[in-house]
Amino acid sequence: MDHTANTRFSKPVIAFHWIGFLLIVGVYLFIELHEFFPRGSDMRLGLKSLHFSFGLLILLLFLPRLIAHLKGGTPAIVPAPGAIQHKIAALMHVALYGFMLVMPVLGWLALNAKGVPAALFGFELPILIGADEKLEEQLGELHETIGTVGYGLIGLHVLSALVHHFKLKDNTLLRMLPRK
Numbered sequence: 001m002d003h004t005a006n007t008r009f010s011k012p013v014i015a016f017h018w019i020g021f022l023l024i025v026g027v028y029l030f031i032e033l034h035e036f037f038p039r040g041s042d043m044r045l046g047l048k049s050l051h052f053s054f055g056l057l058i059l060l061l062f063l064p065r066l067i068a069h070l071k072g073g074t075p076a077i078v079p080a081p082g083a084i085q086h087k088i089a090a091l092m093h094v095a096l097y098g099f100m101l102v103m104p105v106l107g108w109l110a111l112n113a114k115g116v117p118a119a120l121f122g123f124e125l126p127i128l129i130g131a132d133e134k135l136e137e138q139l140g141e142l143h144e145t146i147g148t149v150g151y152g153l154i155g156l157h158v159l160s161a162l163v164h165h166f167k168l169k170d171n172t173l174l175r176m177l178p179r180k
Contacts, residue, residue: 008175010072016065017176020100023061024154026054031147049119052107056120059104066097075175077164089160096157099150103143110139 008014030051037044081089108118109129113136117124129135164172 006073006075007078007171008075008177008179010068012068013065013072014176014178016061016068018178020058020061020065023054023058024100024150027051027058028147028151030054049122052111052118053121055104055107056118056125058100059108060120062097062101062104065100075171077175078171081168081170092153092157092160095153099146099153103146103150106139106143106146110136110143113139 009017030047034044034047034051037047108125111118112127112129113132115131117127119125161173161176164170165174
């Protein structure tokens with residue numbers, strides 16, 4: 001069903017967006033906070049475990065989120081942006097979706113290459129690759145680098161929504177806010 005005549009995204013799309021937002025905040029928060037605790041401490045290990053579980057939840061929700069977005073349609077931005085702005089927004093969304101897919105997969109693979117199974121709240125997931133110290137280092141570095149880039153992507157996404165709302169005064173932000 002096409003909801004492009006609506007002024008807001010569908011309820012499932014909005015729910016997936018804000019659940020994803022909370023999960024991504026959690027992923028970053030847990031991995032940043034774990035550094036404040038001694039290596040091997042229960043708190044440090046618990047925060048890392050939450051980081052892994054939240055990341056895997058993002059992966060678990062990826063396909064349903066994508067299906068909801070494709071099925072739900074995209075409401076028009078009013079007033080309509082120019083063609084270049086539209087293309088930039090489309091590229092940003094592809095980058096964000098790619099980020100939500102690639103990061104958990106890289107994390108899962110990095111754990112496996114370290115010889116550790118990935119776990120979702122204690123439930124061990126299948127091992128995708130065998131232990132390989134060199135590969136683990138490469139995957140870990142790539143995961144960390146893309147994670148750093150993710151700060152920029154997310155920041156640009158938030159900044160763009162705010163610019164659309166306060167400077168351009170269009171309905172971009174309002175389309176994704178839950179109804180009152």
